Amino acid sequence: MKPPIFEYASPSTIAEAVSLLASRDGNAKVISGGQSLMPMLAFRLASPELLVDLKQLKDLNTIIIRDDGVRLGAKVRWCDIESDKRLDRSHPLLAEAIKHVAHYQVRNRGTVGGSLAHADPSAEMPGVTLTCDGLMTIVGSRGMRIEKASDFFIGPLTTSLEPDEIITEVHLPSWPADRRWAFREFARRKGDFAMAGVALFYDLDQENRAVDAHIGVIGVSDCPIRLTAAEAALNGNALTEETFSAVVAAAKGSIDPPSDIHASGAYRRALLGTLLGRGLHQSASRGETNASPI
Amino acid sequence: MQVQFELNGEAVITDVEPRxxxxxxxxxxLRKTGTHVGCEHGVCGACTVLINGDAVRACLVLAVQVQGDKVVTIEGLSGDELSPLQVAFRKHHALQCGFCTPGFITTAHALLTNEPNVNEERVRDVLSGNLCRCTGYIPIVEAVLDARIHYARGEE
Known part of the structure; x- marks a missing residue:
């Protein structure tokens, strides 16, 4: 189907973009790569009066890696993350998760900011951002604010972003070199939306017990969620079969996945349990790999 | 709205609705009908073109968004003679009805230009964004692998 009628503007500054968004009383949308918005327009699930293109805005497409973590500009594309080999060390969970995003042509154009703002329940970037306690930098008519991922994702395709606000950057806190982690998802074809997925990481204390466990899931709720019961079952425990079984049981007991044309709720719950179990085993054997120089 | 860009090496100015x-x-x-339109929502890959060298789905880009960019379509990939990828597609019978072919060739061209030494796994990964409903993928993958040598030598 063809997109509905709208106007188009391509401002050259953030301030101009924000004032254009503010001028339409909630009926203007930001477009950049357009890889989520264009299908929404084609299906007429979105029919904005005005599209504000971020194309001419400078400085939103850099990947900055410092001691305090990784900062991705809103216009960083999936192919930019894929080709930045620093991230294999600086944020291996991000690098691994992004390998699952869509197909080649979409990866050449889809952006980090677009994925976060679109907030698809199955999307990898929102899941990783939530799991890693990521922070979004958001600019709007009332100035700049920093939003925690845990306050940002509200529901299906719904975020705390105001109509006149633009995400400019996402910050993922620093990643210790010996951290244990895994990312697992399942889709019928590689690149398709995940039926379920899990991102997890934890550190080890001196007795090799898991601490600071983070377990986030996608595709099993109306937005990405952290599984606090599963995290509690992992924290303070040794990396044994018994622990992992308890974590998986806690995870399966704490989700209520929706049924749709792609999979039933019961299937998604079982799938998530399998993915989490595999992810936990993978993470346990990962420490030695991380320690060796690559 | 007026939009100005480069299409297959020639400057074009055209008037389009923003949508x-x-x-x-x-x-x-612009009457370049080699770019095929299948699903119109970013699933089939038939409309793949190159924007500034990157393979992208032309149904998921607004015309007004390519202001100032370099766009290359299937028509821009060969002159009077067949390109190495076209020769390889013919040799391996990598097309039947031909509807998906422009999308496969533009995608494969971008891939081989950037990564002339790709392995089969990478070719399959990249081509997973294009749907073919009659030939099957085996001859298409073989054709792309066969054309690699020309890109490695810079003959494309």
């Missing part, structure tokens, strides 16, 4: 996709602009406005 016109790049695929429709190229086909209907």
């Amino acid at each position: 016109t996709t790049l695929a429709d602009c190229i086909r209907d406005g």
Whole structure:
């Protein structure tokens, strides 16, 4: 189907973009790569009066890696993350998760900011951002604010972003070199939306017990969620079969996945349990790999 | 709205509605009908074109968004003679009805230009964004692998 009628503007500054968004009383949308918005327009699930293109805005497409973590500009594309080999060390969970995003042509154009703002329940970037306690930098008519991922994702395709606000950057806190982690998802074809997925990481204390466990899931709720019961079952425990079984049981007991044309709720719950179990085993054997120089 | 860009090496200026996709602009406005339109929502890959060298889906880009960019379609990939990828597609019978072929060739061209030494796994990964409903993928993958040597030598 063809997109509905709208106007188009391509401002050259953030301030101009924000004032254009503010001028339409909630009926203007930001477009950049357009890889989520264009299908929404084609299906007429979105029919904005005005599209504000971020194309001419400078400085939103850099990947900055410092001691305090990784900062991705809103216009960083999936192919930019894929080709930045620093991230294999600086944020291996991000690098691994992004390998699952869509197909080649979409990866050449889809952006980090677009994925976060679109907030698809199955999307990898929102899941990783939530799991890693990521922070979004958001600019709007009332100035700049920093939003925690845990306050940002509200529901299906719904975020705390105001109509006149633009995400400019996402910050993922620093990643210790010996951290244990895994990312697992399942889709019928590689690149398709995940039926379920899990991102997890934890550190080890001196007795090799898991601490600071983070377990986030996608595709099993109306937005990405952290599984606090599963995290509690992992924290303070040794990396044994018994622990992992308890974590998986806690995870399966704490989700209520929706049924749709792609999979039933019961299937998604079982799938998530399998993915989490595999992810936990993978993470346990990962420490030695991380320690060796690559 | 007026939009100005480079299409297959030539400067074009055209008038489009903001809602016109790049695929429709190229086909209907500029009459380059080699770019095929299948699903119109970013699933089939038939409309793949190159924007500044990157393979992208022309149905998921607005024509107004390519202001100042370099766009290359299937028509821009060969002159009077067949390109190495076209020769390889013919040799390996990598097309039957041909509807998906422009999308496969533009995608494979971008891939081989950037990564002339790709292995089969990478070719399959990249081509997973394009749907073919009659030939099957085996001859297509073989054709792309066969054309690698020409890109490695810079003969494309």
